[in-house]
Amino acid sequence: xxxxxxxxxxxxxxxxxxxxxxxxxxxxxxxxxxxxxxxxxxxxxxxxxxxxxxxxxxxxxxxxxxxxxxxxxxxxxxxxxxxxxxxxxxxxxxxxxxxxxxxxxxxxxxxxxxxxxxxxxxxxxxxxxxxxxxxxxxxxxxxxxxx
Amino acid sequence: xxxxxxxxxxxxxxxxxxxxxxxxxxxxxxxxxxxxxxxxxxxxxxxxxxxxxxxxxxxxxxxxxxxxxxxxxxxxxxxxxxxxxxxxxxxxxxxxxxxxxxxxxxxxxxxxxxxxxxxxxxxxxxxxxxxxxxxxxxx
Numbered sequence: 001x002x003x004x005x006x007x008x009x010x011x012x013x014x015x016x017x018x019x020x021x022x023x024x025x026x027x028x029x030x031x032x033x034x035x036x037x038x039x040x041x042x043x044x045x046x047x048x049x050x051x052x053x054x055x056x057x058x059x060x061x062x063x064x065x066x067x068x069x070x071x072x073x074x075x076x077x078x079x080x081x082x083x084x085x086x087x088x089x090x091x092x093x094x095x096x097x098x099x100x101x102x103x104x105x106x107x108x109x110x111x112x113x114x115x116x117x118x119x120x121x122x123x124x125x126x127x128x129x130x131x132x133x134x135x136x137x138x139x140x141x142x143x144x145x146x147x
Numbered sequence: 148x149x150x151x152x153x154x155x156x157x158x159x160x161x162x163x164x165x166x167x168x169x170x171x172x173x174x175x176x177x178x179x180x181x182x183x184x185x186x187x188x189x190x191x192x193x194x195x196x197x198x199x200x201x202x203x204x205x206x207x208x209x210x211x212x213x214x215x216x217x218x219x220x221x222x223x224x225x226x227x228x229x230x231x232x233x234x235x236x237x238x239x240x241x242x243x244x245x246x247x248x249x250x251x252x253x254x255x256x257x258x259x260x261x262x263x264x265x266x267x268x269x270x271x272x273x274x275x276x277x278x279x280x281x282x283x284x285x286x
Binding site for chain 1: 216217218220221225238252253254255258259265
């Protein structure tokens with residue numbers, strides 16, 4: 001099962017999804033293709049005009065370009081996902097979560113797709129760590145029962 | 148980096164007894180054709196996807212719930228990211244933040260393996276407007 005993780009470059013979520021035997025959909029895999037694609041050579045990240053246009057599918061022209069750029073990478077992943085895990089209240093430095101508007105758009109797109117979602121909070125103590133692991137484990141067990 | 152190649156960040160939880168040196172030595176000793184780079188938080192492994200995943204599973208045996216990994220977009224020593232070539236490292240702030248939280252996840256995974264059920268954590272409630280007004284009035 002393909003699982004979208006938010007924040008999309010979280011190591012904690014990526015690792016947990018893999019541990020429970022599923023395929024995480026993350027920003028790193030999407031960016032790897034751009035970084036390593038030698039057919040087009042537009043350094044540093046091979047961003048072409050097509051990528052900017054892709055973002056328009058997920059956010060209007062009046063939306064700041066940073067949000068459109070993020071959604072151009074994350075949007076196709078959300079479309080591909082069978083389920084999603086969202087981590088709330090992540091600190092500012094936690095991945096590319098510096099933009100709250102992008103986060104809201106991601107949550108909206110996930111809700112619009114209607115895929116199963118689990119919300120967990122960023123771990124700040126041992127009890128929260130236990131809660132995150134058990135919530136994600138239960139989520140995958142329930143998904144297995146449904147499918 | 149050609150297709151089918153993968154770069155992986157291997158990170159050790161702060162509560163683990165494993166050191167980055169031990170990890171790197173173990174990967175070198177496995178004799179698999181991969182590139183390994185020792186870092187302060189663990190190591191970077193680059194090679195064919197299947198081999199990298201095999202290595203991930205092997206090194207997890209050292210400390211099953213204390214070693215974490217994720218895929219990395221940039222290859223090892225990439226000039227755009229490598230500090231030796233004055234590349235920027237915007238991901239470091241995130242790695243540091245996540246590294247601190249890994250010990251909580253390790254505890255969570257250990258508890259899950261024991262079949263322990265977690266206690267419900269009470270979430271902090273937002274301050275009501277009336278209470279906030281009272282605080283302002285006192286000030």
